[in-house]
Amino acid sequence: xxxxxxxxxxxxxxxxxxxxxxxxxxxxxxxxxxxxxxxxxxxxxxxxxxxxxxxxxxxxxxxxxxxxxxxxxxxxxxxxxxxxxxxxxxxxxxxxxxxxxxxxxxxxxxxxxxxxxxxxxxxxxxxxxxxxxxxxxxxx
Amino acid sequence: xxxxxxxxxxxxxxxxxxxxxxxxxxxxxxxxxxxxxxxxxxxxxxxxxxxxxxxxxxxxxxxxxxxxxxxxxxxxxxxxxxxxxxxxxxxxxxxxxxxxxxxxxxxxxxxxxxxxxxxxxxxxxxxxxxxxxxxxxxxx
Amino acid sequence: xxxxxxxxxxxxxxxxxxxxxxxxxxxxxxxxxxxxxxxxxxxxxxxxxxxxxxxxxxxxxxxxxxxxxxxxxxxxxxxxxxxxxxxxxxxxxxxxxxxxxxxxxxxxxxxxxxxxxxxxxxxxxxxxxxxxxxxxxxxx
Numbered sequence: 001x002x003x004x005x006x007x008x009x010x011x012x013x014x015x016x017x018x019x020x021x022x023x024x025x026x027x028x029x030x031x032x033x034x035x036x037x038x039x040x041x042x043x044x045x046x047x048x049x050x051x052x053x054x055x056x057x058x059x060x061x062x063x064x065x066x067x068x069x070x071x072x073x074x075x076x077x078x079x080x081x082x083x084x085x086x087x088x089x090x091x092x093x094x095x096x097x098x099x100x101x102x103x104x105x106x107x108x109x110x111x112x113x114x115x116x117x118x119x120x121x122x123x124x125x126x127x128x129x130x131x132x133x134x135x136x137x138x139x140x
Numbered sequence: 141x142x143x144x145x146x147x148x149x150x151x152x153x154x155x156x157x158x159x160x161x162x163x164x165x166x167x168x169x170x171x172x173x174x175x176x177x178x179x180x181x182x183x184x185x186x187x188x189x190x191x192x193x194x195x196x197x198x199x200x201x202x203x204x205x206x207x208x209x210x211x212x213x214x215x216x217x218x219x220x221x222x223x224x225x226x227x228x229x230x231x232x233x234x235x236x237x238x239x240x241x242x243x244x245x246x247x248x249x250x251x252x253x254x255x256x257x258x259x260x261x262x263x264x265x266x267x268x269x270x271x272x273x274x275x276x277x278x279x280x
Numbered sequence: 281x282x283x284x285x286x287x288x289x290x291x292x293x294x295x296x297x298x299x300x301x302x303x304x305x306x307x308x309x310x311x312x313x314x315x316x317x318x319x320x321x322x323x324x325x326x327x328x329x330x331x332x333x334x335x336x337x338x339x340x341x342x343x344x345x346x347x348x349x350x351x352x353x354x355x356x357x358x359x360x361x362x363x364x365x366x367x368x369x370x371x372x373x374x375x376x377x378x379x380x381x382x383x384x385x386x387x388x389x390x391x392x393x394x395x396x397x398x399x400x401x402x403x404x405x406x407x408x409x410x411x412x413x414x415x416x417x418x419x420x
Binding site: 010012029041042 | 141142143144145146147148177179181191193194195196197202204206214215216217218229231232233241242243244245259261263265270272273275277278280
Protein backbone atom coordinates (compact mmCIF):
# COMPACT_ATOMS: atom_id res chain seq x y z
CA UNK A 1 0.00 0.00 0.00
CA UNK A 2 1.29 3.41 -0.94
CA UNK A 3 0.42 6.24 1.37
CA UNK A 4 1.26 9.80 2.21
CA UNK A 5 0.87 11.66 5.47
CA UNK A 6 -1.13 14.80 4.76
CA UNK A 7 -1.71 18.07 6.56
CA UNK A 8 -5.31 19.19 6.69
CA UNK A 9 -5.55 22.92 6.32
CA UNK A 10 -9.22 23.66 5.90
CA UNK A 11 -12.52 21.99 6.62
CA UNK A 12 -15.93 22.82 5.19
CA UNK A 13 -19.59 22.08 5.70
CA UNK A 14 -21.58 22.42 2.45
CA UNK A 15 -25.17 22.32 1.24
CA UNK A 16 -25.49 21.34 -2.39
CA UNK A 17 -27.81 23.44 -4.55
CA UNK A 18 -31.25 22.03 -5.26
CA UNK A 19 -31.43 21.30 -9.00
CA UNK A 20 -27.68 21.38 -9.59
CA UNK A 21 -25.43 18.41 -10.29
CA UNK A 22 -24.03 16.58 -7.24
CA UNK A 23 -20.51 16.01 -8.56
CA UNK A 24 -20.10 19.15 -10.68
CA UNK A 25 -20.89 21.35 -7.68
CA UNK A 26 -18.11 19.73 -5.69
CA UNK A 27 -15.66 20.34 -8.52
CA UNK A 28 -16.71 23.98 -8.92
CA UNK A 29 -16.37 24.51 -5.17
CA UNK A 30 -12.89 22.92 -5.23
CA UNK A 31 -11.80 25.12 -8.14
CA UNK A 32 -13.19 28.26 -6.47
CA UNK A 33 -11.45 27.50 -3.17
CA UNK A 34 -8.21 26.27 -4.72
CA UNK A 35 -8.59 22.79 -3.24
CA UNK A 36 -6.20 20.33 -4.91
CA UNK A 37 -6.74 17.49 -2.45
CA UNK A 38 -9.57 16.54 -0.11
CA UNK A 39 -11.72 13.71 1.16
CA UNK A 40 -15.42 14.11 1.75
CA UNK A 41 -18.49 12.33 3.10
CA UNK A 42 -22.09 13.28 2.44
CA UNK A 43 -25.78 12.43 2.50
CA UNK A 44 -28.99 13.72 0.97
CA UNK A 45 -31.23 12.91 -1.96
CA UNK A 46 -31.17 13.20 -5.75
CA UNK A 47 -33.87 13.51 -8.41
CA UNK A 48 -32.00 11.13 -10.73
CA UNK A 49 -28.56 9.58 -10.97
CA UNK A 50 -26.01 8.21 -13.39
CA UNK A 51 -24.03 5.41 -11.78
CA UNK A 52 -21.01 3.85 -13.42
CA UNK A 53 -19.50 0.40 -13.00
CA UNK A 54 -15.92 -0.25 -14.02
CA UNK A 55 -15.70 -3.43 -16.10
CA UNK A 56 -12.45 -5.03 -14.98
CA UNK A 57 -12.24 -7.13 -18.15
CA UNK A 58 -12.82 -4.49 -20.80
CA UNK A 59 -11.36 -1.81 -18.52
CA UNK A 60 -14.15 0.57 -19.43
CA UNK A 61 -16.90 2.21 -17.45
CA UNK A 62 -20.47 1.10 -18.12
CA UNK A 63 -23.10 3.70 -17.38
CA UNK A 64 -26.57 3.23 -15.87
CA UNK A 65 -29.12 6.02 -15.63
CA UNK A 66 -31.74 5.95 -12.87
CA UNK A 67 -34.37 8.58 -13.80
CA UNK A 68 -36.08 8.51 -10.41
CA UNK A 69 -35.89 10.09 -6.94
CA UNK A 70 -33.32 8.38 -4.72
CA UNK A 71 -31.98 8.94 -1.22
CA UNK A 72 -28.22 9.39 -0.98
CA UNK A 73 -27.69 7.04 1.94
CA UNK A 74 -23.92 7.46 1.87
CA UNK A 75 -21.49 9.35 -0.30
CA UNK A 76 -17.73 8.92 0.04
CA UNK A 77 -15.23 10.56 -2.24
CA UNK A 78 -12.20 12.70 -2.77
CA UNK A 79 -10.88 15.62 -4.77
CA UNK A 80 -7.61 15.53 -6.64
CA UNK A 81 -6.14 16.99 -9.80
CA UNK A 82 -6.80 15.32 -13.17
CA UNK A 83 -5.50 16.99 -16.34
CA UNK A 84 -5.00 20.20 -14.38
CA UNK A 85 -8.55 20.45 -13.02
CA UNK A 86 -10.07 19.33 -9.71
CA UNK A 87 -11.79 15.98 -10.17
CA UNK A 88 -14.28 14.73 -7.58
CA UNK A 89 -14.05 10.95 -7.44
CA UNK A 90 -17.47 10.23 -6.02
CA UNK A 91 -19.02 6.96 -4.93
CA UNK A 92 -22.52 6.76 -3.54
CA UNK A 93 -25.11 4.41 -2.14
CA UNK A 94 -28.59 5.41 -3.25
CA UNK A 95 -31.95 3.99 -2.22
CA UNK A 96 -35.47 3.59 -3.54
CA UNK A 97 -38.81 4.09 -1.72
CA UNK A 98 -38.84 0.45 -0.56
CA UNK A 99 -35.30 0.77 0.83
CA UNK A 100 -33.61 -1.11 -2.03
CA UNK A 101 -30.04 0.08 -2.37
CA UNK A 102 -28.22 0.90 -5.61
CA UNK A 103 -24.56 1.81 -5.48
CA UNK A 104 -21.44 2.61 -7.46
CA UNK A 105 -19.41 5.37 -9.00
CA UNK A 106 -21.64 8.47 -9.12
CA UNK A 107 -21.02 10.31 -12.36
CA UNK A 108 -23.88 12.74 -12.00
CA UNK A 109 -27.14 13.29 -10.16
CA UNK A 110 -29.60 16.17 -9.91
CA UNK A 111 -29.56 17.27 -6.30
CA UNK A 112 -32.76 17.37 -4.29
CA UNK A 113 -30.84 18.21 -1.12
CA UNK A 114 -27.29 17.38 -0.10
CA UNK A 115 -24.97 17.90 2.86
CA UNK A 116 -21.22 17.42 2.68
CA UNK A 117 -18.25 17.46 5.02
CA UNK A 118 -15.05 18.27 3.13
CA UNK A 119 -11.59 17.99 4.62
CA UNK A 120 -9.00 19.73 2.44
CA UNK A 121 -5.30 18.91 2.54
CA UNK A 122 -2.36 21.23 2.00
CA UNK A 123 -0.75 18.69 -0.31
CA UNK A 124 -1.66 18.37 -3.95
CA UNK A 125 -2.89 14.98 -5.13
CA UNK A 126 -2.48 14.32 -8.85
CA UNK A 127 -4.02 11.47 -10.86
CA UNK A 128 -1.82 9.76 -13.43
CA UNK A 129 -2.58 6.87 -15.75
CA UNK A 130 -2.06 3.45 -14.13
CA UNK A 131 -1.26 0.57 -16.48
CA UNK A 132 -2.51 -2.32 -14.36
CA UNK A 133 -6.03 -0.95 -14.08
CA UNK A 134 -6.22 1.61 -16.92
CA UNK A 135 -7.49 4.07 -14.29
CA UNK A 136 -6.11 7.43 -13.24
CA UNK A 137 -4.65 6.85 -9.79
CA UNK A 138 -2.40 8.73 -7.37
CA UNK A 139 1.31 8.14 -7.20
CA UNK A 140 1.96 8.68 -3.50
CA UNK B 141 -23.33 25.40 -3.45
CA UNK B 142 -23.34 27.18 -0.13
CA UNK B 143 -20.56 26.34 2.25
CA UNK B 144 -18.89 27.48 5.40
CA UNK B 145 -15.35 26.91 6.59
CA UNK B 146 -15.54 25.37 10.05
CA UNK B 147 -13.11 24.94 12.92
CA UNK B 148 -13.09 21.50 14.46
CA UNK B 149 -12.65 21.72 18.19
CA UNK B 150 -13.24 18.23 19.49
CA UNK B 151 -13.23 14.70 18.17
CA UNK B 152 -14.75 11.60 19.74
CA UNK B 153 -14.78 7.85 19.42
CA UNK B 154 -18.04 6.33 20.69
CA UNK B 155 -19.58 2.93 21.33
CA UNK B 156 -23.35 2.96 21.19
CA UNK B 157 -25.20 1.18 24.00
CA UNK B 158 -26.54 -2.29 23.25
CA UNK B 159 -30.35 -2.08 23.35
CA UNK B 160 -30.54 1.70 23.04
CA UNK B 161 -31.65 3.65 19.99
CA UNK B 162 -28.99 4.46 17.40
CA UNK B 163 -30.05 8.02 16.64
CA UNK B 164 -31.37 9.05 20.07
CA UNK B 165 -28.03 8.16 21.67
CA UNK B 166 -26.20 10.47 19.30
CA UNK B 167 -28.57 13.30 20.16
CA UNK B 168 -28.26 12.72 23.92
CA UNK B 169 -24.47 12.66 23.58
CA UNK B 170 -24.55 15.91 21.59
CA UNK B 171 -26.79 17.58 24.18
CA UNK B 172 -24.59 16.36 27.06
CA UNK B 173 -21.40 17.58 25.40
CA UNK B 174 -22.87 20.84 24.08
CA UNK B 175 -22.23 19.88 20.46
CA UNK B 176 -24.17 22.18 18.10
CA UNK B 177 -22.47 21.03 14.91
CA UNK B 178 -20.69 17.83 13.90
CA UNK B 179 -20.29 15.24 11.19
CA UNK B 180 -19.98 11.55 11.96
CA UNK B 181 -19.36 8.17 10.36
CA UNK B 182 -20.13 4.81 11.90
CA UNK B 183 -20.62 1.07 11.58
CA UNK B 184 -22.11 -1.77 13.59
CA UNK B 185 -25.36 -3.70 13.73
CA UNK B 186 -28.97 -3.15 14.80
CA UNK B 187 -31.73 -5.46 16.00
CA UNK B 188 -34.34 -3.59 13.94
CA UNK B 189 -34.58 -0.34 12.02
CA UNK B 190 -36.99 2.33 10.83
CA UNK B 191 -35.87 3.76 7.52
CA UNK B 192 -37.52 6.76 5.93
CA UNK B 193 -37.72 7.82 2.28
CA UNK B 194 -38.52 11.40 1.39
CA UNK B 195 -41.22 11.52 -1.29
CA UNK B 196 -40.16 14.40 -3.53
CA UNK B 197 -43.70 14.76 -4.94
CA UNK B 198 -45.74 14.82 -1.73
CA UNK B 199 -42.77 16.27 0.19
CA UNK B 200 -43.40 13.91 3.07
CA UNK B 201 -41.39 11.12 4.62
CA UNK B 202 -42.64 7.57 4.17
CA UNK B 203 -41.59 5.17 6.89
CA UNK B 204 -40.55 1.52 6.60
CA UNK B 205 -39.95 -0.71 9.59
CA UNK B 206 -37.54 -3.64 9.31
CA UNK B 207 -38.10 -5.83 12.40
CA UNK B 208 -34.99 -7.94 11.88
CA UNK B 209 -31.26 -7.99 12.66
CA UNK B 210 -29.24 -5.93 10.20
CA UNK B 211 -25.60 -4.98 9.83
CA UNK B 212 -24.91 -1.25 9.71
CA UNK B 213 -22.54 -1.35 6.75
CA UNK B 214 -22.15 2.42 6.65
CA UNK B 215 -23.61 5.29 8.61
CA UNK B 216 -23.02 8.91 7.60
CA UNK B 217 -24.63 11.84 9.33
CA UNK B 218 -24.37 15.14 11.09
CA UNK B 219 -25.52 17.01 14.16
CA UNK B 220 -27.05 20.47 14.01
CA UNK B 221 -29.66 22.46 15.88
CA UNK B 222 -33.35 22.04 15.05
CA UNK B 223 -35.92 23.90 17.14
CA UNK B 224 -33.28 24.51 19.79
CA UNK B 225 -32.23 20.88 20.22
CA UNK B 226 -29.42 18.85 18.66
CA UNK B 227 -30.77 16.82 15.74
CA UNK B 228 -28.77 13.91 14.34
CA UNK B 229 -29.45 13.70 10.61
CA UNK B 230 -28.59 10.06 10.10
CA UNK B 231 -28.40 8.03 6.91
CA UNK B 232 -27.43 4.39 6.90
CA UNK B 233 -26.82 1.40 4.69
CA UNK B 234 -28.02 -1.79 6.37
CA UNK B 235 -27.67 -5.39 5.24
CA UNK B 236 -29.36 -8.74 5.61
CA UNK B 237 -27.80 -12.19 6.18
CA UNK B 238 -27.49 -12.77 2.41
CA UNK B 239 -25.73 -9.42 1.95
CA UNK B 240 -28.77 -7.62 0.48
CA UNK B 241 -28.48 -3.92 1.21
CA UNK B 242 -31.28 -1.63 2.44
CA UNK B 243 -30.59 2.06 2.79
CA UNK B 244 -32.04 5.45 3.56
CA UNK B 245 -32.74 7.98 6.29
CA UNK B 246 -32.38 6.13 9.61
CA UNK B 247 -35.05 7.36 11.97
CA UNK B 248 -34.42 4.76 14.64
CA UNK B 249 -32.84 1.38 15.24
CA UNK B 250 -32.19 -0.75 18.31
CA UNK B 251 -28.43 -1.04 18.62
CA UNK B 252 -26.77 -4.42 18.73
CA UNK B 253 -23.32 -2.82 18.64
CA UNK B 254 -22.19 0.46 17.12
CA UNK B 255 -18.98 2.44 16.70
CA UNK B 256 -18.88 6.10 15.76
CA UNK B 257 -16.33 8.74 14.91
CA UNK B 258 -17.68 12.23 15.65
CA UNK B 259 -15.96 15.42 14.59
CA UNK B 260 -17.44 18.44 16.38
CA UNK B 261 -17.17 21.99 15.05
CA UNK B 262 -16.91 25.21 17.01
CA UNK B 263 -19.56 26.80 14.81
CA UNK B 264 -23.24 26.30 15.39
CA UNK B 265 -25.25 24.86 12.51
CA UNK B 266 -28.97 25.65 12.59
CA UNK B 267 -31.69 24.06 10.46
CA UNK B 268 -34.36 26.36 9.03
CA UNK B 269 -37.32 25.56 6.82
CA UNK B 270 -36.46 25.49 3.10
CA UNK B 271 -39.30 26.25 0.69
CA UNK B 272 -38.01 24.42 -2.38
CA UNK B 273 -37.77 21.06 -0.63
CA UNK B 274 -39.97 21.52 2.46
CA UNK B 275 -37.00 20.23 4.47
CA UNK B 276 -35.10 21.83 7.33
CA UNK B 277 -31.75 22.80 5.85
CA UNK B 278 -28.76 24.90 6.85
CA UNK B 279 -28.36 28.49 5.76
CA UNK B 280 -24.60 28.75 5.42
CA UNK C 281 -23.27 5.68 25.07
CA UNK C 282 -19.64 5.45 26.09
CA UNK C 283 -17.25 7.80 24.40
CA UNK C 284 -13.78 9.19 24.62
CA UNK C 285 -12.44 12.47 23.32
CA UNK C 286 -9.44 11.70 21.14
CA UNK C 287 -6.51 13.68 19.80
CA UNK C 288 -5.78 13.12 16.13
CA UNK C 289 -2.07 13.11 15.52
CA UNK C 290 -1.64 11.99 11.95
CA UNK C 291 -3.70 11.76 8.81
CA UNK C 292 -3.02 9.72 5.68
CA UNK C 293 -4.18 9.31 2.12
CA UNK C 294 -3.59 5.78 0.83
CA UNK C 295 -3.85 3.78 -2.38
CA UNK C 296 -4.35 0.09 -1.82
CA UNK C 297 -2.21 -2.28 -3.88
CA UNK C 298 -3.83 -3.89 -6.91
CA UNK C 299 -4.06 -7.63 -6.20
CA UNK C 300 -3.54 -7.37 -2.45
CA UNK C 301 -6.16 -7.87 0.25
CA UNK C 302 -8.24 -4.83 1.20
CA UNK C 303 -8.29 -5.38 4.96
CA UNK C 304 -4.86 -6.98 5.42
CA UNK C 305 -3.18 -4.01 3.76
CA UNK C 306 -4.79 -1.65 6.23
CA UNK C 307 -3.55 -3.75 9.13
CA UNK C 308 -0.02 -3.98 7.74
CA UNK C 309 0.02 -0.22 7.23
CA UNK C 310 -1.20 0.32 10.82
CA UNK C 311 1.47 -2.00 12.20
CA UNK C 312 4.21 -0.34 10.11
CA UNK C 313 3.18 3.14 11.21
CA UNK C 314 2.48 2.23 14.84
CA UNK C 315 -1.18 3.19 14.57
CA UNK C 316 -3.16 1.83 17.56
CA UNK C 317 -6.34 3.77 16.87
CA UNK C 318 -7.87 5.29 13.75
CA UNK C 319 -11.04 5.72 11.75
CA UNK C 320 -11.08 5.52 7.97
CA UNK C 321 -13.32 5.94 4.95
CA UNK C 322 -12.64 4.62 1.48
CA UNK C 323 -13.84 3.75 -2.01
CA UNK C 324 -12.67 1.72 -4.98
CA UNK C 325 -13.27 -1.72 -6.44
CA UNK C 326 -12.46 -5.34 -5.63
CA UNK C 327 -12.06 -8.47 -7.74
CA UNK C 328 -13.91 -10.57 -5.14
CA UNK C 329 -15.07 -10.21 -1.56
CA UNK C 330 -15.85 -12.15 1.59
CA UNK C 331 -18.64 -10.46 3.52
CA UNK C 332 -19.67 -11.56 6.99
CA UNK C 333 -22.99 -11.20 8.79
CA UNK C 334 -23.14 -11.47 12.57
CA UNK C 335 -25.97 -13.79 13.60
CA UNK C 336 -27.38 -12.15 16.72
CA UNK C 337 -29.00 -15.43 17.85
CA UNK C 338 -26.09 -17.82 17.51
CA UNK C 339 -23.61 -14.97 18.12
CA UNK C 340 -21.41 -16.22 15.32
CA UNK C 341 -20.34 -14.73 12.01
CA UNK C 342 -21.69 -16.30 8.83
CA UNK C 343 -19.48 -15.86 5.79
CA UNK C 344 -20.47 -15.23 2.18
CA UNK C 345 -18.01 -15.26 -0.69
CA UNK C 346 -18.71 -13.17 -3.79
CA UNK C 347 -16.25 -14.35 -6.50
CA UNK C 348 -16.92 -11.46 -8.85
CA UNK C 349 -15.82 -7.89 -9.57
CA UNK C 350 -17.57 -5.36 -7.33
CA UNK C 351 -17.36 -1.61 -6.83
CA UNK C 352 -16.58 -0.50 -3.28
CA UNK C 353 -19.24 2.18 -3.08
CA UNK C 354 -18.48 3.00 0.53
CA UNK C 355 -16.07 1.65 3.10
CA UNK C 356 -16.19 2.77 6.74
CA UNK C 357 -14.01 1.29 9.44
CA UNK C 358 -11.54 1.71 12.23
CA UNK C 359 -8.26 0.40 13.55
CA UNK C 360 -7.78 -0.70 17.14
CA UNK C 361 -5.77 -3.28 19.04
CA UNK C 362 -7.02 -6.87 19.31
CA UNK C 363 -4.81 -9.46 21.02
CA UNK C 364 -1.86 -7.12 20.71
CA UNK C 365 -2.16 -6.55 16.94
CA UNK C 366 -3.85 -3.80 14.92
CA UNK C 367 -7.27 -4.99 13.76
CA UNK C 368 -9.08 -3.18 10.96
CA UNK C 369 -12.81 -3.42 11.62
CA UNK C 370 -14.04 -2.90 8.09
CA UNK C 371 -17.56 -2.55 6.76
CA UNK C 372 -18.29 -2.01 3.10
CA UNK C 373 -21.04 -1.48 0.59
CA UNK C 374 -20.23 -3.23 -2.68
CA UNK C 375 -22.10 -3.14 -5.98
CA UNK C 376 -22.65 -5.23 -9.08
CA UNK C 377 -22.72 -4.13 -12.75
CA UNK C 378 -26.47 -3.43 -12.57
CA UNK C 379 -26.02 -1.28 -9.47
CA UNK C 380 -27.31 -3.88 -7.01
CA UNK C 381 -25.76 -3.28 -3.61
CA UNK C 382 -24.32 -5.92 -1.27
CA UNK C 383 -23.10 -4.89 2.14
CA UNK C 384 -21.74 -6.02 5.48
CA UNK C 385 -18.61 -6.75 7.44
CA UNK C 386 -15.76 -7.02 4.91
CA UNK C 387 -13.43 -9.81 5.96
CA UNK C 388 -11.37 -9.81 2.80
CA UNK C 389 -11.38 -8.71 -0.81
CA UNK C 390 -8.84 -8.69 -3.60
CA UNK C 391 -8.22 -5.05 -4.46
CA UNK C 392 -8.72 -3.80 -8.00
CA UNK C 393 -8.12 -0.21 -6.88
CA UNK C 394 -8.75 1.46 -3.55
CA UNK C 395 -8.41 4.90 -1.98
CA UNK C 396 -8.51 5.52 1.76
CA UNK C 397 -8.49 8.44 4.14
CA UNK C 398 -7.13 7.41 7.54
CA UNK C 399 -7.28 9.59 10.62
CA UNK C 400 -5.02 8.26 13.37
CA UNK C 401 -5.49 9.08 17.05
CA UNK C 402 -2.84 9.46 19.73
CA UNK C 403 -4.87 7.30 22.08
CA UNK C 404 -4.77 3.53 22.00
CA UNK C 405 -8.08 1.75 21.46
CA UNK C 406 -8.18 -1.84 22.72
CA UNK C 407 -10.87 -4.44 21.99
CA UNK C 408 -11.99 -6.64 24.89
CA UNK C 409 -14.60 -9.37 24.98
CA UNK C 410 -18.14 -8.08 25.58
CA UNK C 411 -20.58 -10.49 27.19
CA UNK C 412 -23.85 -9.04 25.89
CA UNK C 413 -22.88 -9.39 22.24
CA UNK C 414 -19.98 -11.90 22.35
CA UNK C 415 -18.04 -9.36 20.26
CA UNK C 416 -14.72 -7.66 20.96
CA UNK C 417 -15.63 -4.06 21.75
CA UNK C 418 -13.90 -1.01 23.18
CA UNK C 419 -14.12 -0.09 26.82
CA UNK C 420 -14.05 3.70 26.63
